[in-house]
Amino acid sequence: MKLDRFIRLSIGLLVLLVFIVAVAALLFVTESALNVWDRLLEGPKLLLYGYVSVLAALVVAAAWLIVKLVVRRKPRPPATAPAALTRADIAKRLTEADKAGVDVSAAQAELEELAARQQAGAIHLCFFGEISTGKSSLIKALVPEADVLVSPVGGSTIDIRHYRWRNAAGTQILLTDVPGTGGLQDGLDAMAREEALRSHVVIFVCDGDLARPEQQAIRWLLQLGKPLVLVMNKADRYNREEQAVLMERLLDHLGKLGDDSARGRVVAVSAGGQTEVLEQAADGSEARVTRTRPADIGVLVVAINHLLEKDARVLDARRDRAVFRLAADKLAEAELRYRQQRSEQIIRSSTRKAVIGALAAVSPGTDVLIQGYIGTRMTRELCRLYGAAPRDLDVEEFLSLSQSRAGRVLPLSLAVAGNALKAFPGIGTVAGGLVHAVAYGLIFDALGRSLVHTLAKHGELLPEEAAKEFEEGIGEHIEAGVRQVARMALEQQEEKAR
Numbered sequence: 001m002k003l004d005r006f007i008r009l010s011i012g013l014l015v016l017l018v019f020i021v022a023v024a025a026l027l028f029v030t031e032s033a034l035n036v037w038d039r040l041l042e043g044p045k046l047l048l049y050g051y052v053s054v055l056a057a058l059v060v061a062a063a064w065l066i067v068k069l070v071v072r073r074k075p076r077p078p079a080t081a082p083a084a085l086t087r088a089d090i091a092k093r094l095t096e097a098d099k100a101g102v103d104v105s106a107a108q109a110e111l112e113e114l115a116a117r118q119q120a121g122a123i124h125l126c127f128f129g130e131i132s133t134g135k136s137s138l139i140k141a142l143v144p145e146a147d148v149l150v151s152p153v154g155g156s157t158i159d160i161r162h163y164r165w166r167n168a169a170g171t172q173i174l175l176t177d178v179p180g181t182g183g184l185q186d187g188l189d190a191m192a193r194e195e196a197l198r199s200h201v202v203i204f205v206c207d208g209d210l211a212r213p214e215q216q217a218i219r220w221l222l223q224l225g226k227p228l229v230l231v232m233n234k235a236d237r238y239n240r241e242e243q244a245v246l247m248e249r250l251l252d253h254l255g256k257l258g259d260d261s262a263r264g265r266v267v268a269v270s271a272g273g274q275t276e277v278l279e280q281a282a283d284g285s286e287a288r289v290t291r292t293r294p295a296d297i298g299v300l301v302v303a304i305n306h307l308l309e310k311d312a313r314v315l316d317a318r319r320d321r322a323v324f325r326l327a328a329d330k331l332a333e334a335e336l337r338y339r340q341q342r343s344e345q346i347i348r349s350s351t352r353k354a355v356i357g358a359l360a361a362v363s364p365g366t367d368v369l370i371q372g373y374i375g376t377r378m379t380r381e382l383c384r385l386y387g388a389a390p391r392d393l394d395v396e397e398f399l400s401l402s403q404s405r406a407g408r409v410l411p412l413s414l415a416v417a418g419n420a421l422k423a424f425p426g427i428g429t430v431a432g433g434l435v436h437a438v439a440y441g442l443i444f445d446a447l448g449r450s451l452v453h454t455l456a457k458h459g460e461l462l463p464e465e466a467a468k469e470f471e472e473g474i475g476e477h478i479e480a481g482v483r484q485v486a487r488m489a490l491e492q493q494e495e496k497a498r
């Protein structure tokens with residue numbers, strides 16, 4: 001009880017003391033401020049204004065520093081929405097990426113191809129669809145003198161070909177034959193999709209009701225603002241009623257997929273072409289004969305002409321936008337590849353430095369320090385690579401959060417390192433210093449890999465998230481990197497011995 005009273009009394013005295021000091025300080029500050037103010041008023045005006053400006057500048061600087069240090073920046077808004085992408089946007093991104101060392105050739109080639117097409121001025125119609133729906137046959141029906149490969153075996157068209165066609169209005173048109181989608185050969189789907197983006201109009205060819213991949217492809221094209229005609233080929237295989245039902249279904253699909261003015265742009269045709277049949281002669285013998293199926297593509301020509309009546313500038317602008325999107329996607333792929341390669345290099349070089357440092361240590365330390373120079377540098381370099389500009393505080397917070405986790409995982413890392421080193425021939429008894437160096441390197445390697453993972457996901461350094469990722473993935477990363485790091489350490493040791 002006595003003790004309680006004593007504590008209360010002490011607290012009371014302390015409060016009194018603080019109060020006296022605060023009042024004294026306030027009086028002192030007020031007095032000196034008023035003093036200074038009076039002297040400033042008496043002195044020349046220039047001094048007064050100068051003094052006030054310096055004071056204001058100091059206040060602004062202090063506020064800026066506080067905001068920079070304490071306030072967490074909001075995540076950046078997502079990259080430019082597809083529709084807003086312009087020539088200037090993509091050109092700017094290309095120049096920046098090129099300067100950073102990214103291979104921009106594929107994206108650049110798209111822009112050059114676009115420029116060449118703009119110069120030539122023809123309208124491009126791309127015949128697109130699943131394999132064996134009759135795309136090549138339709139082109140052959142429109143341009144009978146063209147040398148188009150048609151085959152009953154799906155996947156016959158394996159490259160992109162353009163065929164010149166002039167409609168009744170005299171418009172210069174290029175019909176593009178592309179590989180069918182859904183075939184077995186790798187890369188052909190992408191080739192067809194890219195060419196569809198480069199065209200003004202897509203002639204989407206099917207030969208019955210739309211399967212799910214066809215619906216997805218149509219939705220994708222419509223979302224990109226691509227004008228399209230949906231052609232149901234091989235209409236000769238259906239009777240009138242069946243055809244009517246199928247056409248209604250196709251119209252229904254288009255409506256659901258986002259095209260509400262589809263009527264007139266869904267047509268049923270027969271490309272015709274040739275077919276082999278077995279024919280029985282009067283004497284009973286059988287022979288294979290080639291029959292020509294009659295072509296019936298008038299409605300397709302009408303639909304195409306109807307679409308081309310639109311202002312050519314609108315078609316051009318839509319095509320250009322789709323190509324900018326394509327170029328942007330190719331650039332994004334190149335950036336991704338570049339970042340993957342570069343981050344590997346950064347992590348490897350930091351890990352090597354960590355290993356060298358550990359090997360050079362007089363006696364192997366018992367603690368792994370990742371907050372030092374190498375850790376900070378690796379974190380900063382990886383952040384820069386992913387376009388993140390973290391504050392010093394964030395880098396420190398990430399490294400210190402990871403530090404405690406690294407300490408916890410050290411025994412595991414040492415065990416893995418020791419085991420791995422035993423597997424290398426000619427090592428004999430594994431020295432403690434070497435094991436420690438490998439364990440140290442492994443932790444750096446894991447730190448870098450998990451950081452890359454979070455940077456790729458969030459586009460910025462979120463210290464807690466990144467440290468959590470490090471903790472969760474560390475076991476896996478240590479196992480994955482052990483051979484490489486062990487080899488690295490051995491090379492370093494050999495070099496040291498030489």
Ligand SMILES: Nc1nc2c(ncn2[C@@H]2O[C@H](COP(=O)(O)OP(=O)(O)OP(=O)(O)O)[C@@H](O)[C@H]2O)c(=O)[nH]1
Nearest residue numbers: 131132133134135136137151152155156157180271
């Ligand atoms: N019954 C019928 N068969 C057709 C018609 N049009 C094309 N075919 C046949 O369909 C098969 C495929 O024709 P292609 O023109 O090679 O088809 P494609 O879409 O270019 O095929 P890929 O290039 O492999 O994707 C051939 O056997 C054609 O004879 C048609 O109107 N009616």
Ligand SMILES: [Mg+2]
Nearest residue numbers: 135136156157
């Ligand atoms: Mg073909």
